[in-house]
Amino acid sequence: MKLEQNRIYIKDIQFGDVTAVNNGILTVNKEEMINFLKEDPKVKDVKLDIARPGEKTRIIPVKDVIEPRVKISGGKGFSGVTQTTTQLGDGIVNILYGAAIVTVGDIVGFQEGVVDMWGEGAKYTPFSKTFNLVVDIEPAEGLEPHMHETTVRMAGLKAAEFVGEAGRDAKIDETLTYDIGNIDEETKKYPNLPKVLYVEMLISQGLLHDGYIYGVNSQLILPTLLHPNEEIDGAVISGNCVAACDKITTYQHQNNSAILDLYAEHGKTINFIGVIITPELTTLQGKFRSCDYTAKLCKTLGANGVIVSEEGYGNPDSDLLMICKRLETAGIKTVLITDECSGWDGASQPLADTTPEAVAVVSGGNVSHVVTMGPADKVIGNDKAIATLSGGWEGCLEADGSLKCELNAVIGATSEIGFHYCTAREY
Amino acid sequence: MYKILYYVNQFFGQIGGEDKAGIEPEFHQKSIGPAMGFGVQVKGQAEVIGTLICGDNYFNENREAALEYIMNVIKEQKPDMVVAGPAFNAGRYGMACAGVTVAVQEQLGLPVLTGMYEENPGVDACKTKVYVVKTGNSAAAMKDALPVMGKLALKLLKGEEIGKPAEEGYLPQGRRLTVIADERGSKRAVDMLVARLYDKPFETELPMPVFDRVTPAAAIKDLSKATIALVTTGGIVPHGNPDRIQSASAQKWGKYDVSKIDELKGDYYTIHGGYDPVYANEKPDRVAPLDLLKEYEKEGVIGKVFEYFYTTTGTGTAVGNSIKFGTEIGKELKEAGVDGVILTST
Structure with missing residues (x-):
């Protein structure tokens, strides 16, 4: 598959008469965008706001982050979700690089988070560096929780497509080409390079705990093989799942750093042959099925090395280590990416499971690491939500507006696809 | 000076x-x-x-x-x-x-x-x-x-x-502290994998933890005379969460009098941040089965359901806190003469 990503560098977002990009400034017609999103009768109201890097702005409770893009050729948008189903991974896509859509609104569950655009909090979230168009979605009254989540998820994706359209005819600043042929071709080109697969585990447990592949809920799949281009072209989206710190937002799927960093080594030190999406199920039989099947795919495809990333913590730690055990036993060298739950003091055992085969593990940091983030000049959303979010507690919003909370509540802080920079070290 | x-x-x-x-x-x-x-x-x-x-x-x-x-x-x-x-x-x-x-x-x-x-x-x-x-x-x-x-x-x-x-030059204190690394996690993972594939040295960032093993208690000989307590890490609490137990990474536990009710349905809900709460909120007994225990009590299968129900949130809760909660709850139950515990997660 060959995918050309055209980047249009975005240096600011402003509201204006038209939704367009000029000289790196993205203007958005507020009224048109709100009316477009309100076409869904389940959306009662929408508010739009802008948060820029360095501004003393706090966004909370954040559900998802999405990169605005428009597909020029080779399939359409979020295939199987907002658009009819088409094959993704080939063709040309224009990207408003540096911009992001951030969805907030009435809390659906405890797994939503905070993004600070400045100061201490900004260090812990990758989305302090993007120009964020914040979409505050008020759903129609009486929606049951699953429908509420679906409504805000779809509104966020549609918002990203609406804004992404502005990139269709904009001036392109940079083009990146992602081109990997079929396994036979690549192995002929690089006969001596070890074959590497990336296994991406997705939480698959119900409300606020699902991922979607071409619109299919990951709960319903057997582990499945993707070409790396498919995911970075929008085939995988977030169901707004898990604690904010290690949920894989849609933006992180579109820019999956594990895929991109493996791509960078393709043809140099490795032969990157594909991505396996694996559901993290809650039943023991489900875990055995997923883990056996994942290992079988890796063996069948002749992988020499595998990177496995987790989503969430707790019971999925078992899936992560079960996959590792199976792969290492089959002689496949395995590196895991996870995060840790070692308590406020960092003194507790960091994982919920253990296996001696897990000898190469990257840590995204301790989800219970407590940070204090100063008072914001502007809060987009509702900072009182922190009291009930994972990682917050009653009283953690202090009288002066500063926020003391665990990284649990900070979007993307301990990313287990390795999207961010945190790690844990023993002291 | x-x-x-x-x-x-x-x-x-x-x-x-x-x-x-x-x-x-x-x-x-x-x-x-x-x-x-x-x-x-x-x-x-x-x-x-x-x-x-x-x-x-x-x-x-x-x-x-x-x-x-x-x-x-x-x-x-x-x-x-x-x-x-x-x-x-x-x-x-x-x-x-x-x-x-x-x-x-x-x-x-x-x-x-x-x-x-x-x-x-x-x-x-x-x-x-x-x-x-x-x-x-x-x-x-x-x-x-x-x-x-x-x-x-x-x-x-x-x-x-x-x-x-x-x-x-000091001895490791066993505390894992979060720091910002020079490279993002995925790059560190790719570098570690390449090192492994080419038999070069590498260092894991997370040595595997060593777990405690708990020896199970002896079986209860006569259930019909036993007092059984219900304990959960499923975050089931009375409406309004009066003790403000956290939705993840719990810092405390709560206990609530269930001697006068036959099921948790109606008065209780979940504040647990680690699973789909919709079905637990419909009927919290799906997570902590007070309804069945009370039926067993009526049928004489068990002697008595202990008057208090104990609860906390398991998701993201540090093992250090879990040990503390378990010790505190266990002490109360032991002193109250409880013979057995049904302990549910999620």
């Missing part, structure tokens, strides 16, 4: 060997033994204002009395820091250094420092709380230990950031 008070045993205090191990603590307003060598290391920035000496046997056999004397001296002398040892591999001396440094830090909030050989039993008594400089196993290592202790002491006095154990 910072003021440091020094603690040593009878041997390093130049009073005598094993025959003097029973001496009571005493205080001298000068540097004695290692305090002198230590003073050289911090010269110009800090000075040792006095030396406390106590027999190792006396300290370990009369801990309270010894600490009372020592703490009083420290309160009178008002040092900025207390340094003890190094104790090398001397076990009783190590326990005394641990006892003094932990007490001073906890009760007076002063910075403290000691030094020991890693197998000294005193290490386990204090390393998670105070800095213990890693030393050789005998006094021959004094000349290597004191410069490391002096450097670390000055950093602690100035409140400077303390680096990694290997860099600063």
